[in-house]
Amino acid sequence: xxxxxxxxxxxxxxxxxxxxxxxxxxxxxxxxxxxxxxxxxxxxxxxxxxxxxxxxxxxxxxxxxxxxxxxxxxxxxxxxxxxxxxxxxxxxxxxxxxxxxxxxxxxxxxxxxxxxxxxxxxxxxxxxxxxxxxxxxxxxxxxxxxxxxxxxxxxxxxxx
Ligand code: PNS
Numbered sequence: 001x002x003x004x005x006x007x008x009x010x011x012x013x014x015x016x017x018x019x020x021x022x023x024x025x026x027x028x029x030x031x032x033x034x035x036x037x038x039x040x041x042x043x044x045x046x047x048x049x050x051x052x053x054x055x056x057x058x059x060x061x062x063x064x065x066x067x068x069x070x071x072x073x074x075x076x077x078x079x080x081x082x083x084x085x086x087x088x089x090x091x092x093x094x095x096x097x098x099x100x101x102x103x104x105x106x107x108x109x110x111x112x113x114x115x116x117x118x119x120x121x122x123x124x125x126x127x128x129x130x131x132x133x134x135x136x137x138x139x140x141x142x143x144x145x146x147x148x149x150x151x152x153x154x155x156x157x158x159x160x
Pocket of ligand 1: 010036
């Protein structure tokens, strides 16, 4: 069983994340989507909300065996899950430096764990949860960037 972890903040999940999950599911037998609980970022959505939005968006993908949160080091979570690899999306050169640093640090922490970078379709190269939140906060249309449930949840958050 080739299991991979797809970790992230997912605040909220976007079509870019879903594109990466789709690509990963062609390579792996099982994918665990792992929402980081302690990455120090102030998030708009609670962990439970983020998990629910991902679950809803991936319910048709049988390779996604679990959507859960994790505390502590990613490598410890991946080891506990029996995963062989960490999947990360790489959109542009601007992602590279941080991703490279993280991948090499994770390798130092656990040399048995590989990081696999997958590039989402070009259409989503510019897409990020941060930009989507900004658009939603200013009451713009985000339906081309996030699943329906996430668009509705964003509208509710910024309805005041
Ligand atoms: O979606 P993001 O915010 O880019 O995801 C970053 C994430 C959650 C994958 C990263 O911050 C992480 O792995 N956090 C867990 C703590 C950890 O293991 N830190 C050391 C990484 S070298």
